[in-house]
Structure formats: C-alpha cells, structure tokens
Amino acid sequence: MTAAPEQIDVLDEAREQVLERGVGLSEAQVLKVLELPDDRIPELLALAHEVRERWCGPEVEVEGIVSLKTGGCPEDCHFCSQSGQFPSPVRSAWLDVPGLVRAARQTRETGATEFCIVAAVRGPDKRLLSQVRDGIKAIREDGNDIQIACSLGMLTQEQVDELVAMGVHRYNHNLETARSHFPNVVTTHSWEERWDTLKMIRDAGMEVCCGGIIGMGESLAQRAEFAVQLAELEPDEVPLNFLIPNPGTPYENYPVVEGAEALRTVGAFRLALPRTILRFAGGRELTFGDLGAKQGMLGGINAIIVGNYLTNLGRPAQQDLEMLEELSMPIKALSQTL
Numbered sequence: 162m163t164a165a166p167e168q169i170d171v172l173d174e175a176r177e178q179v180l181e182r183g184v185g186l187s188e189a190q191v192l193k194v195l196e197l198p199d200d201r202i203p204e205l206l207a208l209a210h211e212v213r214e215r216w217c218g219p220e221v222e223v224e225g226i227v228s229l230k231t232g233g234c235p236e237d238c239h240f241c242s243q244s245g246q247f248p249s250p251v252r253s254a255w256l257d258v259p260g261l262v263r264a265a266r267q268t269r270e271t272g273a274t275e276f277c278i279v280a281a282v283r284g285p286d287k288r289l290l291s292q293v294r295d296g297i298k299a300i301r302e303d304g305n306d307i308q309i310a311c312s313l314g315m316l317t318q319e320q321v322d323e324l325v326a327m328g329v330h331r332y333n334h335n336l337e338t339a340r341s342h343f344p345n346v347v348t349t350h351s352w353e354e355r356w357d358t359l360k361m362i363r364d365a366g367m368e369v370c371c372g373g374i375i376g377m378g379e380s381l382a383q384r385a386e387f388a389v390q391l392a393e394l395e396p397d398e399v400p401l402n403f404l405i406p407n408p409g410t411p412y413e414n415y416p417v418v419e420g421a422e423a424l425r426t427v428g429a430f431r432l433a434l435p436r437t438i439l440r441f442a443g444g445r446e447l448t449f450g451d452l453g454a455k456q457g458m459l460g461g462i463n464a465i466i467v468g469n470y471l472t473n474l475g476r477p478a479q480q481d482l483e484m485l486e487e488l489s490m491p492i493k494a495l496s497q498t499l
C-alpha cells in the first residue's frame with residue numbers, strides 16, 4: 162500500500178530523489194527541510210554531505226577575492242556597507258593594478274584556483290572595465306595562471322562580450338534573496354534586472370556564480386522560494402552568505418542567524434542544488450564559529466573563500482586550509498582545460 166503523501170518523510174524522499182537521481186528538491190520539499198526539528202539536523206547534514214560527494218565529488222574549491230573599487234555605491238541594498246546611501250564607515254577607495262597583481266599572487270600561493278575581482282558599483286563604466294582589462298593582463302604577465310572571475314554589477318550585452326574577450330571565465334552576480342522579498346531589500350533596481358544580467362552571462366558561455374544572503378527578514382517559505390529560483394538558473398556556483406548586521410546599514414540591528422538554523426539552511430540548499438558548487442561566503446564566523454564551519458563543510462559545502470571578505474575580516478587563509486586537511490578534503494586543482 163502506498164503511504165499518503167503527508168506521511169512520507171522529506172529526508173527519505175530526498176534520499177531517493179536527490180541522492181539517487183540527482184533531482185533537486187521542490188519548493189514545498191525545501192520548506193519541509195527548513196522546518197525540520199533540531200534533532201534531525203545531523204541526519205540532514207549527513208545526507209547533504211553524501212549528495213555533495215555523489216554529485217560534485219570530494220574536492221573543495223578555494224577562492225580568493227579582491228576589491229578593486231570599495232564603497233560609495235549608488236544602490237541601496239539594505240544589507241550592504243558599501244552603499245553610499247547609508248552612513249556606514251566604509252570609505253570609497255580604488256586598488257591599483259600592482260595591488261591587484263599582488264593580491265592575485267598571494268591568492269594563488271594559498272593553492273586557490275579562483276580569483277574574483279569585485280567592485281561596488283551598479284554596473285561597470287569604461288574606467289572600471291579598462292582597469293579590469295589592465296589588471297588581468299598584468300596578472301598574466303606575472304606568470305599567474307589562476308582562473309579569473311569578476312563581480313562588477315549589472316551588465317549590458319556589450320560589456321558581457323568584453324569580459325568574455327578578456328578571458329573572464331566566471332561572473333558573480335547575486336540575486337540576494339527570493340523574488341517576492343527583493344523589493345523589501347533593494348529599491349534602486351529590480352530582481353528582474355539582476356536576472357537579465359545572469360541570463361546574458363550564461364548565454365555568453367561564462368560560468369554563473371549566483372547566491373544571496375540569509376537572515377534579511379525573509380520567511381522560511383521565502384528561503385525555500387529563493388533556493389528553487391536559484392536552481393532554475395542552474396548556476397555553476399552559489400555563494401551562501403549569512404547576514405552580517407553591518408553598522409550604519411538599515412539592517413544593523415537584525416539578529417544573526419543562529420547556528421542550528423544556518424546548518425538547516427546549508428543542508429536544504431544542498432538538497433535543492435545537488436550539482437552546484439556551494440560556497441561558504443560572508444558571515445560564517447559570526448553564525449557558526451569554528452565548530453559549525455566544520456559541520457557545514459560536512460553538510461554539503463564544497464567551496465570556501467580564503468582571507469578577507471571585502472569589508473569584513475575573514476579568518477586567516479591558513480586556518481581554513483588546515484581545516485580542510487583535518488577533514489581530509491582535497492583542494493580542487495586548477496582546471497587543465499583552461
């Protein structure tokens with residue numbers, strides 16, 4: 162006799178659907194996972210880890226990130242200390258080409274394979290694009306073979322083509338949150354504008370890196386909505402951030418997502434996105450501490466950023482690399498095909 166649908170346990174369903182067949186959970190299923198009681202978290206994380214090993218393999222991607230242009234952004238993303246619209250302490254600053262080359266070299270020396278050049282802008286202007294072009298050229302002339310990603314805001318088709326011509330292999334542009342919640346977080350541009358940029362990137366053949374931030378006042382249902390909207394995009398990588406309530410931003414008094422809830426979120430996103438690179442991004446020290454970071458790595462995460470995260474100080478690279486060694490997780494090598 163077949164059990165009534167409400168009697169089927171969501172983790173049993175996930176085992177058959179996600180682990181065996183590689184099909185991500187639906188929105189309703191993700192919500193059920195997000196509502197699991199605390200005592201089922203170890204079971205969830207174990208399954209998420211199995212899914213990650215089965216569909217992505219054991220390797221962990223290590224990435225470095227550098228800010229080419231910091232602060233003074235005209236947009237009003239309420240979580241962001243780089244917005245020029247809030248009185249946060251981040252000052253507007255530019256990094257020069259030699260600084261970029263140094264940062265890329267230091268990143269490569271950690272064993273990282275990805276180097277992401279980030280700018281706090283609505284979208285790039287001519288000056289920014291020529292700085293990126295000069296920077297990439299100088300990094301190559303320095304003999305550095307690291308793969309280069311960019312995160313420069315919303316793009317036009319012409320700019321997408323320029324980045325492809327520069328050899329940028331991956332582009333980061335976050336949807337930040339569920340479509341239904343986005344207007345509460347950003348009013349100066351729309352979720353759809355972000356989506357359009359992501360489509361152009363995908364169509365141009367660049368890898369798509371797209372994630373968001375958990376803990377911005379969204380409901381659990383909206384977290385589930387966000388997970389499946391990301392899955393629909395089929396991103397190569399999803400950076401999962403937990404809100405850092407930065408001083409001066411409208412979210413400065415928001416509570417930090419607590420450990421158990423964060424781990425449930427990591428597990429649920431892995432089950433929604435079985436094949437993607439799921440990256441621990443900003444906020445993990447605050448949310449997890451050291452112990453939780455390890456739990457997350459054993460619960461479906463397979464990429465980390467080493468060093469600083471733009472405006473908030475991350476842990477020293479060595480500490481993360483030691484954690485991977487302790488967990489016997491190999492670091493992904495540079496792709497031979499690029």
Ligand code: SF4
Nearest residue numbers: 234236238241244281
């Ligand atoms: S567009 Fe980016 S840099 Fe600008 S405020 Fe939003 S998140 Fe911050």
